[in-house]
Amino acid sequence: MARAKVSGxxxxxxxxxxxxxxxxxxDLNELLVKRPAATFFVSVEGDSMIGRGIRDGDLxxxxxxxxxxxxxxxxxxxDGDFTVKTLRLGNGERGMGNGGAVRLIAANxxxxxxxxxxxxxxxxxxxxxxxxxxxxxxxxNG
Amino acid sequence: xxxxxxxxxxxxxxxxxxNRRLVGRPVAVLSNNDGCCVARSNEFKALGIPMGTPYYQxxxxxxxxxxxxxxxxYELYADMSRRIISILRDEVLDVEQYSIDEAFIHPPTxxxxxxxxYGRRLxxxxxxxxxxxxxxxxxxxxxxAKIANHIGKKRPEGVFVLPGDPTYILASLPAGEVxxxxxxxxxxxxxxxxxxxxxxxxxxxxxxRSIGGVVLLRxxxxxxxxxxxxxxxxDADPDSVSCSRSxxxxxxxxxxxxxxxxxxxxxxxxxxxxxxxxxxGCNIYAQTFRSGxxxxxxxxxxxxxxxxxxTNAMLDAIRxxxxxxxxxxxxxxxxxxxxxxxxxxxxARQMDLFSPPVESKASPLYKAIDxxxxxxGKGKVFSASxxxxxxxxxxxxxxxxxxxxxxxxxxxxxx
Numbered sequence: 001m002a003r004a005k006v007s008g009x010x011x012x013x014x015x016x017x018x019x020x021x022x023x024x025x026x027d028l029n030e031l032l033v034k035r036p037a038a039t040f041f042v043s044v045e046g047d048s049m050i051g052r053g054i055r056d057g058d059l060x061x062x063x064x065x066x067x068x069x070x071x072x073x074x075x076x077x078x079d080g081d082f083t084v085k086t087l088r089l090g091n092g093e094r095g096m097g098n099g100g101a102v103r104l105i106a107a108n109x110x111x112x113x114x115x116x117x118x119x120x121x122x123x124x125x126x127x128x129x130x131x132x133x134x135x136x137x138x139x140x141n142g
Numbered sequence: 143x144x145x146x147x148x149x150x151x152x153x154x155x156x157x158x159x160x161n162r163r164l165v166g167r168p169v170a171v172l173s174n175n176d177g178c179c180v181a182r183s184n185e186f187k188a189l190g191i192p193m194g195t196p197y198y199q200x201x202x203x204x205x206x207x208x209x210x211x212x213x214x215x216y217e218l219y220a221d222m223s224r225r226i227i228s229i230l231r232d233e234v235l236d237v238e239q240y241s242i243d244e245a246f247i248h249p250p251t252x253x254x255x256x257x258x259x260y261g262r263r264l265x266x267x268x269x270x271x272x273x274x275x276x277x278x279x280x281x282x283x284x285x286x287a288k289i290a291n292h293i294g295k296k297r298p299e300g301v302f303v304l305p306g307d308p309t310y311i312l313a314s315l316p317a318g319e320v321x322x323x324x325x326x327x328x329x330x331x332x333x334x335x336x337x338x339x340x341x342x343x344x345x346x347x348x349x350x351r352s353i354g355g356v357v358l359l360r361x362x363x364x365x366x367x368x369x370x371x372x373x374x375x376x377d378a379d380p381d382s383v384s385c386s387r388s389x390x391x392x393x394x395x396x397x398x399x400x401x402x403x404x405x406x407x408x409x410x411x412x413x414x415x416x417x418x419x420x421x422x423g424c425n426i427y428a429q430t431f432r433s434g435x436x437x438x439x440x441x442x443x444x445x446x447x448x449x450x451x452x453t454n455a456m457l458d459a460i461r462x463x464x465x466x467x468x469x470x471x472x473x474x475x476x477x478x479x480x481x482x483x484x485x486x487x488x489x490a491r492q493m494d495l496f497s498p499p500v501e502s503k504a505s506p507l508y509k510a511i512d513x514x515x516x517x518x519g520k521g522k523v524f525s526a527s528x529x530x531x532x533x534x535x536x537x538x539x540x541x542x543x544x545x546x547x548x549x550x551x552x553x554x555x556x557x
Binding site: 035036037038040041042043044045046048059060064065075077080081082083084123125 | 162163225226229232270271272273546547550553554556557
């Protein structure tokens with residue numbers, strides 16, 4: 001949050017030649033958090049999305065303000081638990097068979113698709129916009 | 143036109159964003175120390191269990207699985223509140239946060255064409271971005287906006303714009319339910335045959351003044367549609383205590399920010415003590431200057447070590463957070479303090495009687511403090527007790543949910 005504007009303070013003599021190049025330092029928030037009010041961080045448990053590069057213990061950046069579209073990696077709640085999956089909207093979307101049901105698809109063949117029942121509404125939490133993988137000892141520590 | 147936006151069953155709604163198993167169930171959030179119900183879901187309200195019902199009376203219905211309870215997780219609620227306020231600040235000209243779950247807004251002139259549509263859009267945005275359903279009411283004054291909000295909340299679209307002539311609405315609203323009137327005045331009002339908000343609005347000034355002084359007259363004036371913007375000081379116990387001011391000249395130093403916040407904290411703490419109330423924590427904020435109104439708002443949430451009304455204890459907790467509000471080279475137009483987690487001093491003592499034996503050791507101490515309070519005033523006694531380091535008042539929160547938006551080690555888990 002602290003984004004101090006750095007400006008040279010030269011008391012006397014020539015202006016610092018570097019001054020005109022001084023800019024705000026890069027801030028990861030700027031890259032990862034476009035809308036702070038709608039952005040949440042969540043922690044991944046398990047390997048159901050390993051095929052999309054999301055590993056056990058990774059941190060996901062989730063933007064609730066974005067509407068879910070076919071093929072998005074989203075967070076949704078199924079039977080009380082939050083899950084991260086790829087969203088497949090039915091109704092003749094490209095590459096989709098199996099009729100019109102909305103599906104949540106894992107990126108790991110070990111996990112079967114979660115198929116929403118007719119009339120069951122998708123309990124959408126938000127769209128995953130980034131995955132952060134920290135290198136460190138031990139398994140998880142959000 | 144003034145709008146009032148508030149979160150529906152706010153604490154419960156915050157819990158539900160991260161715990162979907164609570165959706166559709168009768169849920170209540172408990173006060174500090176798991177004392178009594180301070181927020182209820184609609185399903186809980188439908189069972190006819192009133193606000194303030196002590197938790198111990200409901201424990202058996204919790205065991206049977208009928209009711210669900212959460213300890214108050216103010217850190218989470220304050221962060222969700224901060225998010226809502228920041229959305230509002232992006233959308234409207236000015237936001238006055240009135241409590242952790244309520245804010246008055248001054249909509250831009252472009253909204254005037256259709257306040258209903260504008261309110262719906264705001265509400266939908268907050269619901270999508272943060273997950274909290276809100277009620278929105280528009281009216282010419284704050285007192286009337288409160289009434290409009292109340293009606294809006296009960297409508298499916300969540301929004302209500304008070305009609306130009308609201309007489310029929312005021313005629314069906316008991317005078318005691320008008321914002322700031324309070325139940326204490328009800329007998330006096332009845333004696334003057336003032337039963338409804340309409341009666342209050344239409345009563346002669348002299349009569350109103352004799353019942354509730356200049357404060358009640360201001361309320362009546364607002365009911366007539368004329369805004370009274372003075373700092374209001376109510377007879378009724380506040381459900382929120384806050385203090386903020388816009389600076390005459392933009393402030394550009396950390397000292398200026400610190401001093402203003404310290405002074406607002408002291409003023410708000412005085413209000414708390416006047417009502418014999420304690421606060422669990424506060425949001426402190428600083429709004430940057432932008433010509434033409436608005437400006438970024440930086441907010442920090444401060445939890446007190448225990449619920450308190452002592453200015454010193456509050457300042458000790460707030461002081462380390464103030465530098466985070468300040469960016470060098472920025473001009474600030476406003477700072478403020480909003481307390482949350484309010485409880486009556488007396489309620490806390492009553493809860494203590496029902497606490498397990500370990501805690502009840504503290505009750506002689508409570509009594510002693512009450513006796514000293516009566517003689518020397520509350521603030522001193524509480525700050526002195528904190529010096530002793532007595533831990534028996536430590537908040538009991540056995541059903542505390544995680545704090546997924548403010549703690550790295552408590553993030554929501556997805557599989």
